[in-house]
Amino acid sequence: MFSKAAEYGIRAVIYVWGQSNKGLKMGVKDICKEIDAPEFFTAKVLQSLARLNIISSAKGPNGGFYIDEEQEEIKLIDLVVAIDGDGIFRGCALGLKQCSETNPCPIHKDFKAIRDDLTHLLQTRTIRELAQDVDKGLATLVR
Amino acid sequence: MFSKAAEYGIRAVIYVWGQSNKGLKMGVKDICKEIDAPEFFTAKVLQSLARLNIISSAKGPNGGFYIDEEQEEIKLIDLVVAIDGDGIFRGCALGLKQCSETNPCPIHKDFKAIRDDLTHLLQTRTIRELAQDVDKGLATLVR
DNA sequence: TATTCTGCTGCTTTTGAAAACATTTTTATT
């Protein structure tokens, strides 16, 4: 479904959000230890997210990644598109290049419905909600 | 969503079903020309499907792949599972190894709903239906 | 000002899917 980069990225951002809410900035090493993800690979994902202004970063001692006030309402779809692009929403399930409403593959309509549900889900759910679930112990990011 | 192997496999079987319905057996070369898929790669997919008795094959002149009477009610899910395995239905969206009802990732429930829809779709739709749509010109397998 | 803790960038290695190639085996037809 998602790429490894997106999986790590989403988990990392959820964790960072939670810590940032407590006023903490988190280094890559700590983040990856917490969510059990490869360090250097995940670092690149977070850095590209910071470059896109989806999350923030600070260098130097007591630096790290954090969530700015203006970034508090990040939605899942923002992360997915930033990391994996919009291929999940565009491609044909059977790999046809010219698959569309007017020239559909045999399962075009069925998959459009499922894909619309997925899109709606990603557009609706915020990182805030997910981080709060983790904070309440209703969900986990590791193991 | 699906692997390339599954994409080619599904397209090929839909086409074979349609031709088989007219009493024809189709060679790999013709199949791949018709659905615009790589020949040798697709051949292996079809061979493994034949080995699993999901489709039939006959060697020699006038041989080829075809659908047996007992195989006429193939469902989409049979092909997907045979080619890609059940990973699509089991894996966690965020890559957690121990993600479950009792130990869920933050989007476990959301994705379960979507995945159930997908499963239902694949279990319900038969190759027969899809092949008939192609036959009527309501859907296409190429381009 | 210097040290040390950070993120940042580029390069290399590894892994597995995808694809191409070559060969063998089976079988209908002549």
Added chain:
DNA sequence: AATAAAAATGTTTTCAAAAGCAGCAGAATA
């Protein structure tokens, strides 16, 4: 029997994602 057509099998090549590694640059605190 010979031939040609087709599936079946095994090997190799290609390529991109995933991951790891080493060095660079900025920033804060002592």
